[in-house]
Amino acid sequence: MPIDEITQKVSDRYAKAASTGEQMCCPTSYDMADLQSFIPEEVLKISYGCGTPAGLKTVSLGETVLDIGSGGGIDCFEASRLVGPTGHVIGIDMTDTMLAIARKNAPLVAANLGYTSSNVEFRKGMADAIPVIDGTIDLIISNCVINLAPDKRKVFREMFRVAKPGGRFTISDIVADQPVPQYLVHDADKWGNCLSGALTLTDYIAGMVGAGFLGIHLIKTSPWQVIDGIHFFSVTLTGYKLPASAPLSDVRYATLRGPFSRLVDELGTTYLRGIPQPITPETVRLLSLVPLASHFILSPRPLWLDRADDRWTAIYPADTLCTWQGHFAMFAGPFIEAADDDHHIYRRGEPLEICSKTLAVLGADGYAPHFAIINRAGQSASGDAVICSPNGGCC
Ligand SMILES: C[S@@+](CC[C@H](N)C(=O)[O-])C[C@H]1O[C@@H](n2cnc3c(N)ncnc32)[C@H](O)[C@@H]1O
Incomplete structure (x- = not known):
């Protein structure tokens, strides 16, 4: 199926869903009672995500957040509350009906939050050509959208382009436990249902690493559907665009504490539990990130650990x-x-x-x-x- 055709069919699907208020899609874990206190029902009823990225409390006051495929705006409005009136939220979506509902509700949400004006704007745009300036976003979120984009590598490259150095993403999406076969890939209806375009977890993460992100890790996962023996499940992943330069550090070695007995990081360095491994400044930056840091002791000089040491961890x-x-x-x-x-x-x-x-x-x-x-x-x-x-x- 040509890319334009996929995109048009997906957009038509979501335009129809938005105008009818149809219930569709995936496992989410919103606290609806809480969201109802400031987000209008018109938005909540067209929530079509498969996770709650903005609700994961990775958002800080004053940050700039980008939501790719913002739909009716549910995650943008949650982000709006979390970044506070000094922060800024940009939602992008390709579907006019979705954008109209989101834009209409932005002033209502701002009033409910007690803001003098809305800190959220909705722009029309594609996930693989994001209408945002380079290096301006602290946190990228996206909820059940990237599987719908025909060229995911381009989406990941765009994400990396717009992220600030030191920025991060927290994204929920549907992935599969094995490559989706061609008879499903070429089924137009299943594209809109977040099935045909699903990548394997390996390919999804490889795409992000290929774009330049590092420290990619799982925040949450839940099963969704099994079709013809293929398990589709939702994952919420976080990763980082490392800052361009590292702060001065005297760290030269990393010693793996456990519980893994051996690890290989995304830059290719292997660590054996208890044995100090010389590391480069770039690796120091990587291993200092959450949650990598909890696995290591970083030190200026070689440090050996043995089983008797409290810092050694193992699960037998x-x-x-x-x-x-x-x-x-x-x-x-x-x-x-x-x-x-x-x-x-x-x-x-x-x-x-x-x-x-x-x-x-x-x-x-x-x-x-x-x-x-x-x-x-x-x-x-x-x-x-x-x-x-x-x-x-x-x-
Ligand atoms: C499954 S809905 C999710 C909407 C929203 N994130 C939520 O959680 O309710 C997918 C949304 O992504 C938009 N979308 C799909 N593919 C897109 C693309 N390639 N570029 C921009 N928007 C896209 C659709 O128009 C739709 O609003």
Whole structure:
């Protein structure tokens, strides 16, 4: 299908939804009672996101926020409240009907928030040609939109262009556990339903890294639909455009604390738990970001850790039988590869089948935020319990 045709069909779909108030799309977790206190019903009823990026409290007072594919404006209005009257919010969307509803409600939201004038503006524009000046945005948000854009690499490059050095994104979108086959890609209706254009998690994150973002990691994930064995799920991801220059620092080494026994960062450096690794100033900047910093001790001189040290962390599997119940773990950063203490190697975005024992390990606090877990068993699988050999024979 030609790109223009996809775009037109998606726009028609959302114009129709906006004018009828149709309920559609995906898993969200808004506090509707709270939003109703300042956002008109006309906006809330055409909320078509798959997450709550602006509601994730990453927004600070006075910041400039860009919402790509702002729809009726729900996330822009939440961002408007969070940045305060000194902040600024820009929503862009390609669909006139959506823009009209958002623009009409902007003064009402401003009045409800007690602002003398609205700090939100809605511009007509495409996600792959964002009508915003270079390097002006602190935080980019987008809620269930990029999957609808035919050329996602261009969207990611545009995001990087408009982000300030030191800026970040928090984006919710639909991804798939495997490449979406051509018979779905060329199904015009499923484009509008956030299915046909979904990337795998690996390709999604690779696109962002390719554009220049780093420190990309998972904030939240929830299952959505299974179609022909393909699992579609929503992810909320955050990542950074590193500042152009690093503040002076005497840090020269990073020592991995755990719980991962080995990690590879996005710049290609490998870390083994407890062993000091020499690092460059660029890597110091990367490892200082949230949540990377919690995994390391950064120091001017080599620092070794052993198991007796309080700073060493590890999560070992229980000494129990394994049952295979159809679970797959997808590592979601902020590293490209990781190993646990039970012989598993997780590559970012790639589903790895895990047994009940590993499922329990990955549910522990130190690991859970890094993984999306899906179950590919067609029906609930009880599985026969099997013994894992001490060298990790079964899992
Ligand atoms: C699923 S809705 C989400 C709207 C809004 N973010 C929300 O959470 O309610 C997708 C929105 O993105 C817009 N959109 C889709 N593809 C776009 C593109 N390539 N460029 C700009 N806007 C796009 C549509 O017009 C629609 O308003």
